[in-house]
Structures are given as C-alpha cells and as structure tokens.
Amino acid sequence: MSLSYRQPGVVLTDHRFTVPLDHADPGGETIELYAREVVASDRAGQDQPWLVYLQGGPGFGANRFIGRQAWLDRALKDHRVLLLDQRGTGRSTPANRQTLPLRGGPGEQAAYLTHFRADSIVRDCESIRPRLTGGAPWTVLGQSFGGFCAVTYLSLAPQGLSAALVTGGLPSLDAHADDVYRAAYPRIERKVAAHYARYPQDVERARRIADHLLGHDVVLPNGHRLTVEAFQSLGILLGASDGSHRLHYLLEDAFVRTPGGTALSDAFQEEVQGLLSYAGHPLYALVHEAVYAQDDRPTDWAAERVRAEFPQFDAAKAVVGDAPVLFTGETVHPWMFDTDPALRPLRETAHLLAARTDWPPLYDPARLAANEVPVAAAVYHDDMYVDTGHSLRTARAIRGLRTWVTDEFEHDGLRTGAPRVLDRLLALTRDEV
Known part of the structure; x- marks a missing residue:
C-alpha cells in the first residue's frame, strides 16, 4: 500500500515495485525498487502528465528534496514527478559490501552487478510505467548518467516517452x-x-x-x-x-x-x-x-x-x-x-x-537516427565529467534533438541554474524557442 504525506507545498507518496533482476528472465529472481511521487499541494487531485527523474552517478539515489527545492519547483508546474532510486541505490534493494556477499563469492557478485547498467534501469522504468500512468508515455529528465539512461531509453523503448530532457549527459554512442x-x-x-x-x-x-x-x-x-x-x-x-x-x-x-x-x-x-x-x-x-x-x-x-x-x-x-x-x-x-x-x-x-568482455550494446544508432520523440539537451561547454565533443556528435546522431550549448553553468547546472535550465529544455521540446 502506498503511503502519502506532506511537506511545504507538496504531497509525497512512497511507491515500491517488484521487478526482475534480469528482464530477460521475467520469471527469475526479483529485486525491489523505491520511488517517491511528488505533486504540488494545490494540484494533488488533478490528472497531470508524469516526469520521471533519473539521477546522475551511477550509484546514487534520487535527490531528497524538501518541499519544492531547485528544479522540482519548475517541474511541478506541469508534471507529477517520480524520483526513482535506481536499482541498487537509496531505498531500492541495496548493493554494497554488506549485502553483496549474500550473492556468494566475487564471481557471483560480479555477475549480479552486470544487471545494474542503463539498459536494466530503462527496463525497470518500462516495467513500472504502466502501473503509474495506465500505459501513457512519460517525460524523462536525465542528469549526467541519468542522461546516458535517457539515450538508452530512446534506443530501447521510445514508445514509453513523450519527451526526453538531458542535462550534462549525452554519452558517446561508440567510444570505448x-x-x-x-x-x-x-x-x-x-x-x-x-x-x-x-x-x-x-x-x-x-x-x-x-x-x-x-x-x-x-x-x-x-x-x-x-x-x-x-x-x-x-x-x-x-x-x-x-x-x-x-x-x-x-x-x-x-x-x-x-x-x-x-x-x-x-x-x-x-x-x-x-x-x-x-x-x-x-x-x-x-x-x-x-x-x-x-x-x-x-x-x-x-x-x-x-x-x-x-x-x-x-x-x-x-x-x-x-x-x-x-x-x-x-x-x-x-x-x-x-x-x-x-x-x-x-x-x-x-x-x-x-x-568482463560480453557487455551488450546500450544504444541503437539506427533507432536514434529515426527518433520521433522530442528531445532537448543542455550541453555544458568544457564539462569536466562528460566530453563536449562526444556529446555534440551524439546530438547530431539523434534525429530531432535540440541542444542548448552554454558556458554559463558547470556540470551541476540543473541544480544551480534551476528553474531556468529545466524551463529552457521544456521549451525546446515544445518548439517554444
């Protein structure tokens, strides 16, 4: 049963979902995902489109906001927001030095951790989306590694997306x-x-x-x-x-x-x-x-x-x-x-x-070249964490993607530039600028 409670200006609801560890084996072992739904207090009873936030990392749980902090305030004007603790992070089934020995030895632990990349995270999102939206597509906001996940989402399951917003996280599609x-x-x-x-x-x-x-x-x-x-x-x-x-x-x-x-x-x-x-x-x-x-x-x-x-x-x-x-x-x-x-x-x-040498592909260049999902990406000039050249090559490879290249922010522009960064990306996907 979901639990709802309040903070200043928002209503929060805790959600827990059971998903397969390996989505290729849906009848096999399962893990638990945690996500926190956030809606503006004055719109709690309204039907709003969903925006799911994918945190940077890998390995970090979603932001723990208090009320309508940072970019969340802007997002709540249009959306019901889902702050997902990606598998292995936050309140989802943990993966750390205390829990991984439950898997067995290092070989079993390494095999387990192969299921904690962007492809599995995207399939988690697709598993829980129908349970929350009734099957309707949603917008994904990916910060840093979350942006990598957004590009994987466009590659594996674009039908699940109404729009994709990327901040500091356009990966190279083929770089080792x-x-x-x-x-x-x-x-x-x-x-x-x-x-x-x-x-x-x-x-x-x-x-x-x-x-x-x-x-x-x-x-x-x-x-x-x-x-x-x-x-x-x-x-x-x-x-x-x-x-x-x-x-x-x-x-x-x-x-x-x-x-x-x-x-x-x-x-x-x-x-x-x-x-x-x-x-x-x-x-x-x-x-x-x-x-x-x-x-x-x-x-x-x-x-x-x-x-x-x-x-x-x-x-x-x-x-x-x-x-x-x-x-x-x-x-x-x-x-x-x-x-x-x-x-x-x-x-x-x-x-x-x-x-390890048997990693599956994370991106589908052909599908990205035929993309029909509105996509906007903030690319930070000389971003220390994600190479600008790699990002711009990927931007050119995704049909219809619109970039906002700026040296006004560093990699954490979504945090420090909110709500302006999110406002700009939403406007780009809506052809308002």
Whole structure:
C-alpha cells in the first residue's frame, strides 16, 4: 500500500515495485525498487502528465528534496514527478559490501552487478510505467548518467516517452572507456589550471600536502588510507560550480602544529574522508567504467591505464621538480579498492567486472537516427565529467534533438541554474524557442 504525506507545498507518496533482476528472465529472481511521487499541494487531485527523474552517478539515489527545492519547483508546474532510486541505490534493494556477499563469492557478485547498467534501469522504468500512468508515455529528465539512461531509453523503448530532457549527459554512442578518459585528462588539466589561476596560493599548498603524503602513511579516522593519489582525486570537486572554492577552503586548513611536529589537521582529515568515501555509493566505483562498455573489449581499469599517457599527473615527479600537483577528476582506479574500507571487500569483484568482455550494446544508432520523440539537451561547454565533443556528435546522431550549448553553468547546472535550465529544455521540446 502506498503511503502519502506532506511537506511545504507538496504531497509525497512512497511507491515500491517488484521487478526482475534480469528482464530477460521475467520469471527469475526479483529485486525491489523505491520511488517517491511528488505533486504540488494545490494540484494533488488533478490528472497531470508524469516526469520521471533519473539521477546522475551511477550509484546514487534520487535527490531528497524538501518541499519544492531547485528544479522540482519548475517541474511541478506541469508534471507529477517520480524520483526513482535506481536499482541498487537509496531505498531500492541495496548493493554494497554488506549485502553483496549474500550473492556468494566475487564471481557471483560480479555477475549480479552486470544487471545494474542503463539498459536494466530503462527496463525497470518500462516495467513500472504502466502501473503509474495506465500505459501513457512519460517525460524523462536525465542528469549526467541519468542522461546516458535517457539515450538508452530512446534506443530501447521510445514508445514509453513523450519527451526526453538531458542535462550534462549525452554519452558517446561508440567510444570505448579508453577513448572517454583519453578525452577527459586534458579537460581535467584545464580545470586544475583554472583553479590555480583563481587561487595561486593553492599551488604551494597542494605541493606541501602531496609531499607530506609521499613521506607519511596517513590513515583517516574512518580507516581510509590517504595516499597522494587519493588526495589528487579530490579534483572531482572542480567539475561543480562551487567546487574550486570548496577545494580552496579545504586546502587552506590542511596543517596544524602538534607536540610531535606538523600534521594534517583533524578538520582537514574529517572533511577529506567524507569526500573520498564510497560507503554511501559503492556502485559508483564498481560499475563506473562498465557504463561505457558495450562490446567484447574489457574496460580493464581504463582511467588508470590512460593516466599513464599523461605523466604530468604524476605527483611524485611534480613535487621533486617545480611543477604544480595536478588533481584528477571523475575517474575510478584499482587502488581505491585498497585505500577505501567500504570498497576493500569488493576488490576481487571489481577486478572481475573490469575484465568482463560480453557487455551488450546500450544504444541503437539506427533507432536514434529515426527518433520521433522530442528531445532537448543542455550541453555544458568544457564539462569536466562528460566530453563536449562526444556529446555534440551524439546530438547530431539523434534525429530531432535540440541542444542548448552554454558556458554559463558547470556540470551541476540543473541544480544551480534551476528553474531556468529545466524551463529552457521544456521549451525546446515544445518548439517554444
């Protein structure tokens, strides 16, 4: 039975659905999905079209809004919104170090996790759509990885869509993970250079922290080993609108004098462990590179291998010389499954996924070329997380897709630019601009 309750300006309803783990085996094992329906209080009894939101990630549950925050306020003027916790996230059947051992050993866990990509998420949506809409199509709003899912939706089940809205998430239709990261590292380097141009004092601060980590074995309070590579991965912040400022304030509080000498401060360590831990979203690390896999080539830790082609990211060499320490970005590396206590039990499972070679295709170029669903996409100029060139090539490959290319926002434009971003995309799908 669905439970409804209220927050300021909205009525919320909890929904739970049972779906097949493997949609190719509908009579087999099942998992549970959770979704939160949101409707404006003054329209709770009205018949409104549905908009389903697909969160970025992979591995994150849907936003937990309070009332009509961010883009939700604009969406509720036209729609009844469904905030879906994609399989394995949020209040859906979880997939983490505590639950995955129920599957068996690493081989069984890896096989289970092959069902947690965009193709399965789209089939989940199609399974629950008739139960909510009575069979009517709905609009999908995909942020980042959610946009990848939207393109898969257009490939696998366009009949389920009345419109598709994508923010910062038009994927390459055919790039291997190697290609994705080969394009990513130069973008990351540009973001780091821009950060140091804004905060030149951070060049020496980052070098000092890196030098300290190269000479000390630092274990954070939660058991996370803070290696220099882990420190560099804090550069993931630089893809967000406020990320450069957050990184600056983090670096300025790094050290404190103690009776035993200079040490990394408790405040610095506390904030860093929150930023680095995958305890709340392990699927991000486990299937991150798998979201690009759709042929017989393994991903084989693409970000780690490709990084070797960019020696300027070697922090040890930078510290010995006079070069700035470069941060990295949205990349997952095998050493994370050694440094992060939330990931260590899943190390072998992750290696098996990285070696897998039988990934099915995620996109149908022929169907996308014949697309009839209204589609609009916000493409952020020099997006740190999703390559702009890849996105624009995909935009040209999807019939009727309209783009809004802007340098006004970073990857989180849907959050920081709401309601303007959503308003623009809706107008594009309706031919109002």
